[in-house]
Amino acid sequence: MESSNPFPELKPALAIDQALSEASRCLYCYDAPCTRACPTHIDVPAFIKKIATGNLRGSARTILQSNVLGASCARVCPTEVLCEGACVMHDVQKKPIQIGQLQRYATDWAMSHGMKPFEPGPRRAGRVAIIGAGPAGLACAAELLRLGYEPQIFDAAATPGGLNTTGVAEYKMTSEFALREVGWLVEAGVKIKSGVRIGVDVQLADLERQFDAVFIGVGLGKVGKLGIPGEELDGVVEAIEFIEALKVRRAQARIGRHVVVIGGGNTSIDVVTQARALGADEVTLVYRRSADEMPAYKHEVELARASGCRFVYQAAPLRIVGRERVEAILLSPMLMGAPDASGRRRPEPAPGEPLTIDCDMVVAATGQEKHLALLEMLPNVKLDHGRVLVDERTMQTSNPRYFAGGDCVSGGQEVVNAVAEGKRAAVGIAAHIEALGGGVRLEVARG
Amino acid sequence: MADLKVNLAGIQSPNPFWLASAPPTNTGDQIMRAFDAGWGGAVWKTLGEPIVNVSSRYSTVDMNGQKMMGLNNIELITDRPLHVNLREVAEVKKRYPKHAVVVSLMVESKREKWHEIVKATEGAGADGLELNFGCPHGMSERGMGSAVGQVPDYACQITSWVKEVAKTPVIVKLTPNVTDVVYPARAARKGGADAVSLINTINSITGVDLDTFTPRPDVGGRSAHGGYCGPAVKPIALNMVSSVAKDGEVKLPISGIGGIASWRDAAEFMLLGCTTVQVCTAVMHYGFRIVEDMIDGLSNYLDDKGFRSVNEIIGRSLPSVSRWEELDLNYKIVARVDQSKCIGCGICYAACTDGAHQSIAARPEHGRTHVEIVESTCVGCNLCSLVCPVDSCISMVRVDTGRPPLTWKQFQEDPSAHKHLGPHNAH
Ligand SMILES: Cc1cc2nc3c(=O)[nH]c(=O)nc-3n(C[C@H](O)[C@H](O)[C@H](O)COP(=O)(O)OP(=O)(O)OC[C@H]3O[C@@H](n4cnc5c(N)ncnc54)[C@H](O)[C@@H]3O)c2cc1C
Ligand SMILES: Cc1cc2nc3c(=O)[nH]c(=O)nc-3n(C[C@H](O)[C@H](O)[C@H](O)COP(=O)(O)O)c2cc1C
Ligand code: SF4
Numbered sequence: 001m002e003s004s005n006p007f008p009e010l011k012p013a014l015a016i017d018q019a020l021s022e023a024s025r026c027l028y029c030y031d032a033p034c035t036r037a038c039p040t041h042i043d044v045p046a047f048i049k050k051i052a053t054g055n056l057r058g059s060a061r062t063i064l065q066s067n068v069l070g071a072s073c074a075r076v077c078p079t080e081v082l083c084e085g086a087c088v089m090h091d092v093q094k095k096p097i098q099i100g101q102l103q104r105y106a107t108d109w110a111m112s113h114g115m116k117p118f119e120p121g122p123r124r125a126g127r128v129a130i131i132g133a134g135p136a137g138l139a140c141a142a143e144l145l146r147l148g149y150e151p152q153i154f155d156a157a158a159t160p161g162g163l164n165t166t167g168v169a170e171y172k173m174t175s176e177f178a179l180r181e182v183g184w185l186v187e188a189g190v191k192i193k194s195g196v197r198i199g200v201d202v203q204l205a206d207l208e209r210q211f212d213a214v215f216i217g218v219g220l221g222k223v224g225k226l227g228i229p230g231e232e233l234d235g236v237v238e239a240i241e242f243i244e245a246l247k248v249r250r251a252q253a254r255i256g257r258h259v260v261v262i263g264g265g266n267t268s269i270d271v272v273t274q275a276r277a278l279g280a281d282e283v284t285l286v287y288r289r290s291a292d293e294m295p296a297y298k299h300e301v302e303l304a305r306a307s308g309c310r311f312v313y314q315a316a317p318l319r320i321v322g323r324e325r326v327e328a329i330l331l332s333p334m335l336m337g338a339p340d341a342s343g344r345r346r347p348e349p350a351p352g353e354p355l356t357i358d359c360d361m362v363v364a365a366t367g368q369e370k371h372l373a374l375l376e377m378l379p380n381v382k383l384d385h386g387r388v389l390v391d392e393r394t395m396q397t398s399n400p401r402y403f404a405g406g407d408c409v410s411g412g413q414e415v416v417n418a419v420a421e422g423k424r425a426a427v428g429i430a431a432h433i434e435a436l437g438g439g440v441r442l443e444v445a446r447g
Numbered sequence: 448m449a450d451l452k453v454n455l456a457g458i459q460s461p462n463p464f465w466l467a468s469a470p471p472t473n474t475g476d477q478i479m480r481a482f483d484a485g486w487g488g489a490v491w492k493t494l495g496e497p498i499v500n501v502s503s504r505y506s507t508v509d510m511n512g513q514k515m516m517g518l519n520n521i522e523l524i525t526d527r528p529l530h531v532n533l534r535e536v537a538e539v540k541k542r543y544p545k546h547a548v549v550v551s552l553m554v555e556s557k558r559e560k561w562h563e564i565v566k567a568t569e570g571a572g573a574d575g576l577e578l579n580f581g582c583p584h585g586m587s588e589r590g591m592g593s594a595v596g597q598v599p600d601y602a603c604q605i606t607s608w609v610k611e612v613a614k615t616p617v618i619v620k621l622t623p624n625v626t627d628v629v630y631p632a633r634a635a636r637k638g639g640a641d642a643v644s645l646i647n648t649i650n651s652i653t654g655v656d657l658d659t660f661t662p663r664p665d666v667g668g669r670s671a672h673g674g675y676c677g678p679a680v681k682p683i684a685l686n687m688v689s690s691v692a693k694d695g696e697v698k699l700p701i702s703g704i705g706g707i708a709s710w711r712d713a714a715e716f717m718l719l720g721c722t723t724v725q726v727c728t729a730v731m732h733y734g735f736r737i738v739e740d741m742i743d744g745l746s747n748y749l750d751d752k753g754f755r756s757v758n759e760i761i762g763r764s765l766p767s768v769s770r771w772e773e774l775d776l777n778y779k780i781v782a783r784v785d786q787s788k789c790i791g792c793g794i795c796y797a798a799c800t801d802g803a804h805q806s807i808a809a810r811p812e813h814g815r816t817h818v819e820i821v822e823s824t825c826v827g828c829n830l831c832s833l834v835c836p837v838d839s840c841i842s843m844v845r846v847d848t849g850r851p852p853l854t855w856k857q858f859q860e861d862p863s864a865h866k867h868l869g870p871h872n873a874h
C-alpha cells in the first residue's frame with residue numbers, strides 16, 4: 001500500500017484502437033469552433049484527421065506549431081470549458097470528441113519517437129532575457145528560437161516548469177512528466193538557468209545591459225495570509241507549498257486526518273482531491289459565498305464531491321485554535337449582501353454563533369499573491385492591482401523593452417493561456433527588435 | 448405475416464435468404480446449422496477438380512473504424528474431396544427436404560467433365576446447380592471461372608453441355624469483370640440456363656502494406672489480385688442486377704448477390720428484380736445469426752406496406768429505372784437548411800464551395816459558423832444534404848419552375864422545346 005501510487009491518472013492514455021475510432025468520429029468541421037475555443041488556436045480538425053490517417057508525425061507537428069507545450073496542455077487543460085466545450089457534437093446530443101486525449105496521443109508519440117518539439121530558425125541578431133521557466137516563459141523561448149533569436153531563461157526555483165512542475169494536480173500530470181517535457185524543449189535549444197532570482201541574485205540593470213528585450217513570466221506567488229489568529233500554529237499551511245510538497249517531495253508530504261480547506265477556486269479543489277488521495281479521513285471545503293458563486297469549474301467540483309468532500313458554504317474563517325498544533329477552526333456564518341465590483345454578492349458576517357470544526361490541518365487556498373517585490377522594481381512598467389499591464393496584441397508593457405505574459409498578466413488563468421501569451425509576446429518582441437534595426441546585444445554578451 | 452416462400456426457376460425455398468457459395472457453405476455441418484438459424488437455402492461451396500490453397504487468403508477495406516466495408520479473397524474452390532462433399536449433400540437434403548440445396552460447380556472446359564460432375568451432383572440429391580463462371584482469381588488462370596464468364600460464346604457453350612444432362616434447374620453465376628454484364632447473361636439464356644445469379648467478386652487489390660511494400664494479402668512477400676465483395680460492392684451489384692432484369696432478351700429469374708447484409712439490402716435487390724438473394728461476407732463477419740433479423744425485418748416491412756407475399760415486391764422498382772434521356776429536365780429542387788437543427792460545422796459550406804456550385808454563404812455568428820443557401824444558384828445536386836452530419840437538417844425541396852416536363856429525348860426530337868428549359872439548365 002505504501003509504495004502504490006496514490007494519484008492514478010484520472011484519464012489514462014488512449015490505446016491505438018481507441019484513438020483511431022475517436023479520431024474518426026470527428027466531423028472535420030470547417031472554421032471549427034474547437035479551434036476558436038483553444039487559446040492557442042490549434043487546428044484541431046487537422047491534427048485529428050492526421051491521427052485518423054496514421055500521420056502521427058504530422059499530427060504532432062500541427063499541435064506543436066500552435067502550442068509547443070501541447071503535451072502538457074493535453075493533460076491539464078480544462079477541455080470541458082475550452083475546445084471540447086465548443087465541440088459541435090454537444091448540439092447533436094453526442095459526447096464531444098476527446099480532443100485532449102487525442103492531443104496527448106499524438107504528442108506522446110512525438111516525444112517517444114525522437115521528434116523535436118520545434119526547429120530553431122535561421123539565426124538573427126537579438127538576445128532576450130526571460131524571467132520565469134513556467135509555461136509562459138517556455139513558450140516564449142521556443143517561439144523566439146523558432147524565429148531565430150537567442151532567448152535565455154532565468155528561474156528562481158530549483159526545477160524548471162513553473163506550476164506545471166509544482167502546481168498542477170498530480171493525477172492530471174506528474175512532476176516527472178512536466179520535467180520530461182521541459183527537457184525535451186531544452187534538447188531542442190531552450191536555455192534555462194535555474195536557481196536564479198531576478199531582482200535578488202541578478203539585477204534588472206544587468207539584464208538590460210546584456211539583452212535587447214526582457215519577457216516577464218513570473219506567474220503568481222504563494223497564497224496570502226488568512227489574517228486570523230492561530231495562523232502560526234503547526235498544521236496550518238498554504239496551498240501552493242502544500243501541493244508542491246506532495247508533488248515534488250512526496251515522501252515528506254504530511255497529511256492530517258481531518259483537513260479543512262479554505263477557498264472556492266480550482267486550487268482548493270486540487271487540495272481536496274489530493275488530500276483525500278493521500279489518506280485524509282475527512283476533508284471539508286469552506287467557502288464564504290454560496291455554491292452558485294464558487295469560481296471552481298463545475299466538473300472540478302464534481303471531482304471533489306466524488307472524492308467524498310464535505311462543503312460548507314457561506315462561512316469565513318474566524319480563528320484557528322490549538323495548543324501547538326491545530327485542533328479546530330472557528331467559522332463565522334456569512335450573509336450574501338449587495339453585489340460588489342465583480343458583480344457577485346458581497347459576503348458579510350451574519351449574526352449568530354461561530355461554527356467550530358475539529359481538524360488537525362488547515363490549508364489556505366484563498367488566492368495567490370502577486371510577486372510585487374520584483375514587479376514594482378521593473379522600470380516604467382505599469383501595474384494594475386499588481387498585474388502587469390500589456391498591449392494584448394503584442395504583450396508589450398508600458399516600457400517598450402519589457403514584455404509580459406501568463407499569470408502575472410492575467411492574475412491567474414490556465415497553462416494554455418500562458419502558452420498563448422508567451423508565444424504572442426515572442427512575436428511582439430521580434431517585431432520590436434526588428435523595428436530597432438535588429439538586436440545589438442549579441443556582441444556584448446559574447447565579448 | 449406476409450408469405451416469404453419463393454420459387455426460383457423451380458427451386459422452392461421457405462424464404463429468399465440463401466447462403467452464397469463460399470466458406471459459409473463449405474461443409475454439410477455448417478449448412479445444417481445455417482438452416483437451423485433460418486436460412487432458406489444454400490449454394491454449396493464450388494465443387495470441381497482438387498486444388499490447393501495458400502495462406503493468407505483475405506484482406507479488407509476498413510473505413511473510419513468500420514471493419515470489412517470490402518472483403519478481398521484469393522481462395523480457390525473447395526479443397527475437400529468430391530465424394531465427401533457429395534455424401535454431405537445427400538445427408539443435408541435428407542434432413543432438410545424443404546430447404547434449397549444448390550450445388551456450385553466448376554470443372555475444365557470439357558464436355559465429359561461437366562457431364563460427369565452434373566450427374567454425380569444430381570445423384571446426391573441437389574435441388575439445383577449453379578455454374579461458377581465468375582471466380583476472378585486463380586481458377587481463371589487455368590481457363591475456368593471468369594475466363595469462361597468473360598467470353599459469352601464459352602459461357603453459352605458450357606451451359607448447353609450442362610443442360611444436355613441436367614434434370615434440375617441450372618443457374619449461371621455471372622462475373623462483374625466485364626464491360627457489360629448483359630452480354631454474358633444473354634449467352635447463358637442462349638445456352639439454356641434457367642436462371643442467373645450475380646454478382647461474383649470484382650477483381651481487386653485492397654491495399655499495399657506501406658512498410659513491407661507488399662500488397663495485401665501477403666503470401667510470403669508476394670500477392671495476387673483477388674475478388675472483392677462486401678458492403679462496398681452493393682451499388683455495383685444493384686446496377687448489374689437491374690440491367691439484367693430490364694434487358695429484353697435475358698428474361699430469366701435472378702438470384703441477387705453482392706454486399707447484402709440486412710433485410711433492407713435484400714429488399715432493394717428484390718425490388719430491382721431478384722427472386723432470391725445470396726449472402727457471403729456478412730455471414731463471414733457476423734455468423735449465421737444475422738438471418739433472424741433479415742427474416743423478421745423483411746416480414747415487418749412487407750406487413751407495413753400491405754404486401755401479402757414477398758413475390759409482390761420482385762421487380763417493383765424496375766419501371767422507375769430509366770435512361771437519363773427520359774428524366775425531366777424541368778424538375779427542380781433546392782437545398783433548405785433548418786437553422787434550428789444546424790450545428791454550424793460548416794461542412795456543407797466547404798463541400799459546396801470547393802466541390803459543387805458555390806451556393807452556400809457562411810459567416811461567423813456567436814462563435815459558430817452560420818450558413819445560408821443561395822437558392823438562385825443552387826442546382827439541387829444534393830451534395831450539402833449528403834455531407835450534413837445532422838439528420839434532416841438540410842432538406843431538398845421542390846420548387847415550381849412553372850415549366851412543363853421536358854426530357855432530353857423530347858428536346859432532341861423537337862429542338863423548339865428549348866424555350867421550355869429553365870435558366871439553370873439552358874446553357
Ligand atoms: C494549484 C494549481 C493548479 C493548477 N491546475 C491547472 C490545471 O489543471 N490546468 C491548467 O491549465 N492550469 C492550472 N493551473 C494554472 C497554471 O498552472 C498557470 O496558469 C500557469 O502555470 C501559468 O504559467 P506562468 O508561466 O505564467 O507562471 P508559473 O507557472 O507560475 O511560472 C512562473 C515561474 O517564474 C519563476 N519566477 C518567479 N519569480 C521569479 C524571479 N524573481 N526570478 C526568476 N524566476 C522567477 C517561478 O519560479 C516559476 O517557475 C493551476 C494553478 C495552480 C496554482
Ligand atoms: C459527380 C461526379 C462527376 C464526374 N464526372 C466525370 C466526368 O465528367 N468525366 C470523367 O472522366 N470522370 C468523371 N467522374 C469520375 C472521377 O473523375 C473519378 O474517376 C471518380 O470519381 C473516381 O475517383 P474518386 O472516387 O477517387 O474520387 C465524376 C465523378 C463524380 C463523383
Ligand atoms: S468541433 Fe468537434 S467535431 Fe468539429 S472539428 Fe472540432 S472536435 Fe471535430
Ligand code: SF4
Pocket residue numbers: 781782798799803804805806807820821824825826827828829830831832
Ligand atoms: S444542392 Fe448542391 S448546389 Fe445546392 S447548395 Fe447544396 S451543394 Fe450547393
Ligand code: SF4
Pocket residue numbers: 784788789790791792793794795796816818834835836837840841
Ligand atoms: S452541414 Fe448541416 S449542420 Fe453543418 S453547417 Fe451545414 S447545415 Fe449546418
